[in-house]
Amino acid sequence: MEISSAYNSGMQGLQKATESLARNADTVAKSVGDTDMKEEVTTALLESKQNVVQAEASAEVVKAADEMIGTIIDTKA
Numbered sequence: 167m168e169i170s171s172a173y174n175s176g177m178q179g180l181q182k183a184t185e186s187l188a189r190n191a192d193t194v195a196k197s198v199g200d201t202d203m204k205e206e207v208t209t210a211l212l213e214s215k216q217n218v219v220q221a222e223a224s225a226e227v228v229k230a231a232d233e234m235i236g237t238i239i240d241t242k243a
Contacts, residue, residue, distance in 0.1 A: 173231035179224030183217040190214045 197203035
């Protein structure tokens with residue numbers, strides 16, 4: 167796998183996690199005072215936890231790609 171491809175994949179994962187977290191936060195905020203939305207809120211909170219894990223994993227991919235680029239630069243220098 168190319169380093170730039172890994173970096174781009176990591177960044178896309180971070181973007182998707184951020185967008186999904188924003189949607190879930192909106193769902194939770196809209197549910198305040200609405201007892202009919204219990205299931206939606208529960209789903210949004212569970213998905214939020216999944217998004218956090220996705221963001222952490224994506225950040226590790228970006229970090230690994232960055233370190234690899236640094237290693238290549240050090241090797242070439």
